[in-house]
Structure formats: C-alpha cells, structure tokens
Amino acid sequence: MTILGWILIIALFAVGLAGAVVPILPGALAIYLAFFVYGWFFSFHSFGAWFWITQTLIVVVLFIADYVVGAWGVKKFGGSRASVIGSTIGLIFGPFVIPAFGLIIGPFVGAFIGELIVGSSAGKATKVSVGALIGLFSSTVVKIVLQLAMVILFFIWIGLH
Numbered sequence: 001m002t003i004l005g006w007i008l009i010i011a012l013f014a015v016g017l018a019g020a021v022v023p024i025l026p027g028a029l030a031i032y033l034a035f036f037v038y039g040w041f042f043s044f045h046s047f048g049a050w051f052w053i054t055q056t057l058i059v060v061v062l063f064i065a066d067y068v069v070g071a072w073g074v075k076k077f078g079g080s081r082a083s084v085i086g087s088t089i090g091l092i093f094g095p096f097v098i099p100a101f102g103l104i105i106g107p108f109v110g111a112f113i114g115e116l117i118v119g120s121s122a123g124k125a126t127k128v129s130v131g132a133l134i135g136l137f138s139s140t141v142v143k144i145v146l147q148l149a150m151v152i153l154f155f156i157w158i159g160l161h
Contacts, residue, residue: 005041009034013151020143022103023091027143028062031150038158046161051153058150065142073135074111079128086114087132107132 012034019027026033032055039047070091071084079087087107094106111132115125 001041005037008037008041012037017144017147017151020140020147022095024095028059028147028150031147031154032056032059035154038154046158048161051157054153055150058146058153062143062146065146066139069139069142070107070132070135073131073133073138074128075131076134077128077131078124079111079115079131080118080120082118083111083114083125083128083132086110086112086117087129087135090132091136104133104136107136 012030015025016027016029016031016034019025019030035047035051035055067088070087074084074087087110090106090108090110091103092106094102094104094109096102098105108129112125112129115128116122120128
C-alpha cells in the first residue's frame with residue numbers, strides 16, 4: 001500500500017504541475033488532493049494547522065493570480081473587458097480547436113476578436129493580443145513557481161514531522 005500511495009501522490013503532483021500549462025487540468029487542486037492522499041495512506045499527523053493554512057493561502061493566491069496576471073497583460077496593452085473575456089475564452093477552447101498550438105493561438109485570437117467587437121482598430125487589437133500572450137506566459141510562470149512551492153513545502157513539512 002505504501003507504493004500505491006506514493007504513486008498516487010506523485011501522479012497528482014505531476015498532473016498539478018502540468019495544470020500550470022494546460023488549463024483543462026486541475027493544477028493546484030490536484031496538488032492539494034495529493035496532501036489528502038498522503039494523509040489517507042500514511043497519516044495526517046504530520047500536518048498541522050499551519051500546513052493547511054499555508055497551502056490553502058497558496059491555492060487562493062494561485063486562483064487570483066491566474067486571472068489577475070492574465071488580465072493585467074491585456075489591460076497593460078490597452079485592452080478592454082471584452083478582450084480580457086475573449087482571451088479567457090480562447091485560453092479554454094483554443095487547445096480543443098487547435099490541439100498543438102491552441103494554448104497560444106486561442107488567447108491571442110480571443111483577445112483580438114474581443115477588441116474588434118468593441119470597435120478598436122486591427123492594430124490596437126494586435127497590440128492587445130500580444131499583451132494577452134505576455135499575461136498568459138507571466139501567469140504560467142507564477143503558477144509554476146507557486147505550485148512547486150506547494151510541493152516543496154509538502155516534502156519539507158513531512159520531513160520535519
């Protein structure tokens with residue numbers, strides 16, 4: 001059972017970290033679930049209130065940062081609310097429409113269309129779309145760093161207790 005427990009924990013960590021890049025994967029929630037799997041297979045004794053508070057705060061920051069950093073890229077380049085929404089829609093559906101490149105093309109096209117809908121020129125829409133990509137890449141870096149922090153804190157925590 002020990003091996004099965006660790007296989008599940010590592011698999012959830014892998015899915016979680018992949019979720020930083022692939023929006024349809026659960027990301028931080030998979031990592032958070034790995035903590036419960038550890039508790040069920042081994043013991044919750046290693047975890048105290050500070051562990052759960054810290055990890056929960058990281059998850060909350062991740063969810064907020066995911067949206068805010070992406071929207072920041074669009075807004076920084078003069079985008080409207082419509083381009084933020086379009087970029088988000090493109091991020092969700094792009095990988096399904098264009099499997100290999102949809103993760104990048106989707107937010108770009110979504111922001112572009114959103115900006116055109118509100119009457120902006122093609123030049124401004126292109127500029128805003130570049131901002132959407134910068135926001136996407138920045139958000140991905142933030143998610144990777146915070147999710148790695150969650151995993152590292154887990155191993156430190158169980159190593160100390």
